[in-house]
Amino acid sequence: xxxxxxxxxxxxxxxxxxxxxxxxxxxxxxxxxxxxxxxxxxxxxxxxxxxxxxxxxxxxxxxxxxxxxxxxxxxxxxxxxxxxxxxxxxxxxxxxxxxxxxxxxxxxxxxxxx
Amino acid sequence: xxxxxxxxxxxxxxxxxxxxxxxxxxxxxxxxxxxxxxxxxxxxxxxxxxxxxxxxxxxxxxxxxxxxxxxxxxxxxxxxxxxxxxxxxxxxxxxxxxxxxxxxxxxxxxxxxxx
Numbered sequence: 001x002x003x004x005x006x007x008x009x010x011x012x013x014x015x016x017x018x019x020x021x022x023x024x025x026x027x028x029x030x031x032x033x034x035x036x037x038x039x040x041x042x043x044x045x046x047x048x049x050x051x052x053x054x055x056x057x058x059x060x061x062x063x064x065x066x067x068x069x070x071x072x073x074x075x076x077x078x079x080x081x082x083x084x085x086x087x088x089x090x091x092x093x094x095x096x097x098x099x100x101x102x103x104x105x106x107x108x109x110x111x112x113x114x
Numbered sequence: 115x116x117x118x119x120x121x122x123x124x125x126x127x128x129x130x131x132x133x134x135x136x137x138x139x140x141x142x143x144x145x146x147x148x149x150x151x152x153x154x155x156x157x158x159x160x161x162x163x164x165x166x167x168x169x170x171x172x173x174x175x176x177x178x179x180x181x182x183x184x185x186x187x188x189x190x191x192x193x194x195x196x197x198x199x200x201x202x203x204x205x206x207x208x209x210x211x212x213x214x215x216x217x218x219x220x221x222x223x224x225x226x227x228x229x
Binding site: 043044045101103105106 | 154155170206
């Protein structure tokens with residue numbers, strides 16, 4: 001079963017604009033990770049934020065985490081056509097027996113028009 | 115490039131057959147996880163192997179099984195294939211015991227079609 005839900009399901013913007021994607025989850029987590037996937041291929045790790053962190057930056061990426069609301073957002077600034085891809089949030093759960101299991105949401109499809 | 119490779123890239127099987135998918139992890143990574151991704155969905159955790167032993171399993175039946183070898187390679191075996199097994203199968207390797215918080219590095223996937 002999916003842990004997270006991404007919002008929106010699809011996002012279409014122009015090059016240079018910012019893109020914001022949101023993720024909500026249900027259970028307690030140890031960390032939340034964002035991944036990118038091009039055309040049904042392998043996943044590329046973008047950024048990891050731990051449950052005791054509120055904000056993290058990496059290049060044009062900014063991730064926030066609100067554990068009280070069980071939600072996270074990914075902001076891509078100054079988007080480029082090459083950012084066109086599907087973006088997934090994945091949670092690493094606190095405790096449990098499946099060590100290292102990641103639970104993914106259904107993803108946001110981002111299209112950046114040149 | 116994550117350094118994780120998978121073979122084959124594509125595979126077509128018929129219902130009832132058996133299939134073996136292969137993954138080569140990053141050198142030094144002792145943990146491998148397998149995920150199934152149906153079209154339009156996020157990946158779902160199948161199981162994880164740490165030092166050649168199963169170390170956690172998702173909601174998949176026993177006909178999904180795996181092996182991990184000392185040379186950083188691993189296999190996913192699926193018996194008695196069903197139409198719903200058609201999906202992209204992804205392996206991901208990580209260092210240490212794949213503890214929650216370790217980044218997982220994904221391969222490009224194997225696209226399995228069951229007819």
